[in-house]
Amino acid sequence: MYVLLLFTQADTLPFDVPGAVEIFSQDSTESDPEDNIPLIMLRSISNTGESSTKKGKIAEKEPNWTDEIIDITMNQGNGYLAREDIVKQELAGLNPFQIFEKLxxxxxxxxxxxxxxxxxxxxxxxxxxxxxxxxxxxxxxxxxxxxxxxxxxxxxxxxxxxxxxxxxxxxxxxxxxxxxxxxxxxxxxxxxxxxxxxxxxxxxxxxxxxxxxx
Structure with a gap:
């Protein structure tokens, strides 16, 4: 078990904890060890797109925005349009929950x-x-x-x-x-x-x- 203290000024350490203390425990029985990593660590991304922790580096990529027009049309071969029409007819008038239940x-x-x-x-x-x-x-x-x-x-x-x-x-x-x-x-x-x-x-x-x- 380890305790993580977050301070607004790293060079000023008070004698008492100025706020709540977050406690994270490491449970080896769980499937995802990243669950215990504080969000601030996951969001502290360096210029290379990675953040460092004691458990290693966790890669997290930021989206790259562009003004370029990208072609996102789907391949319409192999009867795609015909199948698309069938799906539209099958799902017409259904709400999101009904669509999920159908699939x-x-x-x-x-x-x-x-x-x-x-x-x-x-x-x-x-x-x-x-x-x-x-x-x-x-x-x-x-x-x-x-x-x-x-x-x-x-x-x-x-x-x-x-x-x-x-x-x-x-x-x-x-x-x-x-x-x-x-x-x-x-x-x-x-x-x-x-x-x-x-x-x-x-x-x-x-x-x-x-x-x-x-």
Whole structure:
């Protein structure tokens, strides 16, 4: 365990702590060691686009803005336009939640659950279990964190008044979330073609494409 003190003036050290003290603990059982790195360290990027910490360097690239017009049109060969029209017709009039439910239906969720369970077994954790509902909650949490941002992942389960999120804490425990995150998988590593650069998500992509045209 280590304590990080942040001072406004590095050359002036008071006898007492002028404010709150942030305490971060290192838990080796968690899958992502960067969860305990304070946000200020992740944001302190040098001219090379990297920030230094005791655990090494964490690369973080800033977006490069340009006035140049970039062609982002998609390849319209192989019946692309026809499939696009079908998708538009299928999804017309649906709200965002209905569109998500149409694509990530019970069949897709079951597939993700199966592959996550399989990967845990491949990692010799045969006691790990996960249900379709837990996978849905896990995905929902990922979507939720896309617009409700906190400095560190752990804070979503914090009970402090300024961070309290009953929606998260009442849906899934922090330990269960980290366990699913550790084994979350979208393909069978034993049968995929690892020469394919997107082999980890290829199977899911194909299934979602079929769902969109169902």
């Amino acid at each position: 990530f239906d019970d069949q897709i969720i079951t597939y993700i659950t199966k592959e996550t369970q399989r990967y845990a077994a491949q990692q010799n954790n045969h006691s790990f279990t996960v249900t379709n509902n837990e996978i849905k909650i896990f995905i929902g949490f990922l979507l939720f964190t896309g617009y409700h941002r906190l400095p560190r992942e752990k804070l979503y389960w914090c009970t402090d008044e300024d961070l309290n999120i009953p929606l998260v804490r009442g849906s899934m425990s922090r330990n269960k979330y980290y366990e699913i995150k550790k084994y979350f998988h979208l393909a069978n590593n034993e049968t995929v073609d690892k020469n394919d650069k997107v082999y980890k998500i290829r199977s899911l992509m194909e299934k979602l494409n079929k769902q969109a045209l169902h």
